[in-house]
Amino acid sequence: MALYVKAAEVLEKAERKQGALKTLVYDSKFKNIKQLFALVCETQRFSSVLLDIIESTKLLKQTKLKLHLAQVLVYDLVMGQGLKCGGSFKTTMMKHRPRLQAELARMKVKRKVSRNEDLLPAEAQLPSGEQLPRYVRVNTLKTTVEDVVDYLKRDGYTYQGQAVRLDDLTLKGKSFVKDLFLPELLVFSSKTDFHDHFLYKAGHIILQDKASCLPAYLLKPPSGSHVIDACAAPGNKTSHLAAIMKNKGKLFAFDLDAKRLATMSTLLLRAGVTCQQLAHQDFLKVNPDSPQYKDVEYVLLDPSCSGSGMVCLQDRSSADQTRLASLAAFQLRCLNHAVRFPRLKRLVYSTCSIHSQENEEVITAFLQQNSSFRRMSTVPKVTLAGGLEVCRILNGMWQVSGAHGTVSTTRAVEAMQTYADAGLTTFDMADIYGPAEDIFGRFNSQLKSSGKDAPALQALTKYVPNPGPMERKVVQKAVQRSMTRMQVEILDCVQFHWWDYNDRRYLDALGHLSDLQNEGIIREIALTNFDTQRMEEITNKGIRISSNQVQYSLIDQRPAVKMEQFCLANNIQLLTYGTLAGGLLSERYLGKAEPKSRAELYTASLSKYKKMIDAWGGWSLFQDLLVTLDTVAKKHDCSVASVATRYVLDRPAVGGVIVGCRFGVAGAGQHIRDSLCSCSPELKLTPEDHAAIEAVTQRSRDLMALIGDCGDEYRS
Numbered sequence: 001m002a003l004y005v006k007a008a009e010v011l012e013k014a015e016r017k018q019g020a021l022k023t024l025v026y027d028s029k030f031k032n033i034k035q036l037f038a039l040v041c042e043t044q045r046f047s048s049v050l051l052d053i054i055e056s057t058k059l060l061k062q063t064k065l066k067l068h069l070a071q072v073l074v075y076d077l078v079m080g081q082g083l084k085c086g087g088s089f090k091t092t093m094m095k096h097r098p099r100l101q102a103e104l105a106r107m108k109v110k111r112k113v114s115r116n117e118d119l120l121p122a123e124a125q126l127p128s129g130e131q132l133p134r135y136v137r138v139n140t141l142k143t144t145v146e147d148v149v150d151y152l153k154r155d156g157y158t159y160q161g162q163a164v165r166l167d168d169l170t171l172k173g174k175s176f177v178k179d180l181f182l183p184e185l186l187v188f189s190s191k192t193d194f195h196d197h198f199l200y201k202a203g204h205i206i207l208q209d210k211a212s213c214l215p216a217y218l219l220k221p222p223s224g225s226h227v228i229d230a231c232a233a234p235g236n237k238t239s240h241l242a243a244i245m246k247n248k249g250k251l252f253a254f255d256l257d258a259k260r261l262a263t264m265s266t267l268l269l270r271a272g273v274t275c276q277q278l279a280h281q282d283f284l285k286v287n288p289d290s291p292q293y294k295d296v297e298y299v300l301l302d303p304s305c306s307g308s309g310m311v312c313l314q315d316r317s318s319a320d321q322t323r324l325a326s327l328a329a330f331q332l333r334c335l336n337h338a339v340r341f342p343r344l345k346r347l348v349y350s351t352c353s354i355h356s357q358e359n360e361e362v363i364t365a366f367l368q369q370n371s372s373f374r375r376m377s378t379v380p381k382v383t384l385a386g387g388l389e390v391c392r393i394l395n396g397m398w399q400v401s402g403a404h405g406t407v408s409t410t411r412a413v414e415a416m417q418t419y420a421d422a423g424l425t426t427f428d429m430a431d432i433y434g435p436a437e438d439i440f441g442r443f444n445s446q447l448k449s450s451g452k453d454a455p456a457l458q459a460l461t462k463y464v465p466n467p468g469p470m471e472r473k474v475v476q477k478a479v480q481r482s483m484t485r486m487q488v489e490i491l492d493c494v495q496f497h498w499w500d501y502n503d504r505r506y507l508d509a510l511g512h513l514s515d516l517q518n519e520g521i522i523r524e525i526a527l528t529n530f531d532t533q534r535m536e537e538i539t540n541k542g543i544r545i546s547s548n549q550v551q552y553s554l555i556d557q558r559p560a561v562k563m564e565q566f567c568l569a570n571n572i573q574l575l576t577y578g579t580l581a582g583g584l585l586s587e588r589y590l591g592k593a594e595p596k597s598r599a600e601l602y603t604a605s606l607s608k609y610k611k612m613i614d615a616w617g618g619w620s621l622f623q624d625l626l627v628t629l630d631t632v633a634k635k636h637d638c639s640v641a642s643v644a645t646r647y648v649l650d651r652p653a654v655g656g657v658i659v660g661c662r663f664g665v666a667g668a669g670q671h672i673r674d675s676l677c678s679c680s681p682e683l684k685l686t687p688e689d690h691a692a693i694e695a696v697t698q699r700s701r702d703l704m705a706l707i708g709d710c711g712d713e714y715r716s
């Protein structure tokens with residue numbers, strides 16, 4: 001009975017705007033917080049339906065129950081899992097059950113729906129008409145993902161592998177998958193409940209939503225670092241931080257609420273967290289200049305908020321403006337305080353709110369008050385296996401090799417600044433791209449000596465040796481030469497190319513590159529134009545490959561046949577080139593006669609990719625594709641190039657798309673705008689866009705059968 005009385009109390013207070021639902025639940029002092037929270041959330045979500053049932057059946061008049069109590073009881077009786085009480089309430093409710101059930105059934109018939117969910121207004125329904133999946137974070141302080149997967153399999157669950165698309169997260173029964181992005185997150189059907197499961201009770205798994213996992217994942221404090229979790233209780237993010245830090249370093253966690261802190265202590269104990277220092281303290285009163293915080297480099301700030309983004313909350317649109325303003329003022333004070341820690345390197349600010357007042361507006365106000373901080377580029381990044389973060393749009397430097405006309409070094413260096421200023425800070429070059437490495441070197445040293453607050457650059461080069469002996473000294477000399485030209489102390493990434501698989505000395509070369517990586521000279525070892533079979537062979541030799549650079553576009557989709565799958569299973573990113581077919585995939589060629597002469601195909605890229613189009617299906621089919629892309633582009637108010645890039649960026653194993661730079665060439669500005677648009681979160685291709693595009697691409701020839709796997713076009 002206590003459950004329903006408490007739930008009714010919480011709902012009434014929430015209605016009177018006495019606090020956020022979650023806070024009210026925590027403050028209720030009820031012993032089973034989770035059970036209470038679930039009940040009030042669901043009752044609130046279905047409140048319009050419950051009110052109709054209660055009114056139509058005249059329940060209040062007949063039972064003398066108060067409205068909120070009636071709501072929670074009716075919810076559990078006819079929509080939930082049945083009443084969890086005895087006594088007079090149960091007797092009363094059971095007496096009315098047939099009428100309540102009949103009224104619910106009548107509503108469904110009238111609205112022509114079969115599920116309770118469909119009775120809700122669209123904005124209160126959970127996404128895609130399904131309940132959201134259940135997420136489970138594997139606590140790597142106590143176990144491994146593999147062990148948990150094995151345990152669950154033995155426990156009757158069916159493991160379906162790594163999810164590769166959003167649809168894979170729609171699960172039924174006891175099936176589960178690994179999350180698309182977060183390596184320690186498992187995803188189950190909405191009905192799964194682990195509260196009584198051994199793995200949960202033993203702290204091997206943490207029941208934590210994906211959204212709640214993102215802040216610690218993004219903060220990513222290294223093992224051994226000093227970290228502050230400013231508003232920490234009940235501590236799910238704290239335990240996640242500790243897992244990322246491998247329990248090494250110091251994790252200072254503050255919270256004002258003693259009860260929530262007590263819950264947190266239990267949670268951390270169960271999770272095996274030992275690197276924390278909990279303090280019942282107002283974060284705003286923590287002294288940033290105190291010696292104990294002198295090494296704090298990472299801060300997670302997850303302050304109190306309206307909670308309006310929590311899926312269980314029904315009323316997402318309306319908001320009490322006074323309350324929001326006061327929360328935002330508090331959040332801004334916390335943010336201003338957090339940046340006072342002298343060695344702060346990275347801060348993640350998170351809320352469970354969908355209101356811009358608590359999110360964007362707090363950040364804007366913060367930036368206005370702190371001129372030394374600026375808005376970071378919006379170019380999304382991907383982290384390679386060795387930890388290097390690269391932009392998802394990379395600046396391709398093939399253009400400077402001479403195959404696209406001459407480019408002056410000075411003009412190229414100037415143009416590189418424009419790309420970097422736009423947030424496009426990752427450059428892709430090769431030892432065989434003429435002066436590319438030297439040009440990068442000049443830009444790099446100019447930037448470093450400019451004394452400006454220069455953005456960090458990432459430089460990926462290639463090692464493309466001529467066939468011959470691959471002894472250590474040969475490889476080392478080539479690496480050294482690239483370092484000297486690029487004016488770097490370590491090479492961010494070396495992408496290895498090999499011309500002839502029959503000459504198996506590629507394994508020797510990769511072995512030496514691997515040694516150089518272990519010696520700290522190279523950060524990431526990668527491949528370029530290798531096929532799936534050799535990738536597998538190399539990986540099986542224990543050589544850690546971060547990426548493979550391959551041709552991938554709407555025209556050439558060979559990587560999707562088998563390479564993608566291998567990459568996903570082995571944490572290898574595909575970096576793609578030829579994605580815009582050398583510029584042919586653009587409005588410029590829409591409705592144009594087929595270019596054939598050398599004058600029309602005036603760069604190496606144009607003639608190379610025109611041949612690809614010929615093999616793929618010819619100019620007429622290509623025009624059909626351009627017309628379709630143009631329609632999609634107009635719908636999204638962007639260019640054909642942005643749609644073509646976005647399509648490839650959305651492929652599951654694609655880490656980044658290399659877009660050839662236009663250094664010192666008119667139209668470079670448009671190129672940058674197209675690139676930024678293609679990776680913007682606002683550009684989302686819909687299933688209809690995909691269907692329209694694929695209706696054309698499906699009519700093409702099978703390039704895998706014609707040419708072979710990726711890179712085979714370079715080998716006889």
Ligand SMILES: C[S@@+](CC[C@H](N)C(=O)[O-])C[C@H]1O[C@@H](n2cnc3c(N)ncnc32)[C@H](O)[C@@H]1O
Pocket residue numbers: 212230231232233234235236237238254255256257260281282283284302303304305
């Ligand atoms: C959104 S919750 C934090 C959730 C927590 N990070 C987690 O993932 O489990 C906000 C917390 O901030 C705490 N809080 C509010 N004002 C605070 C302050 N001035 N100093 C420290 N904690 C505060 C609240 O008690 C509440 O526990």
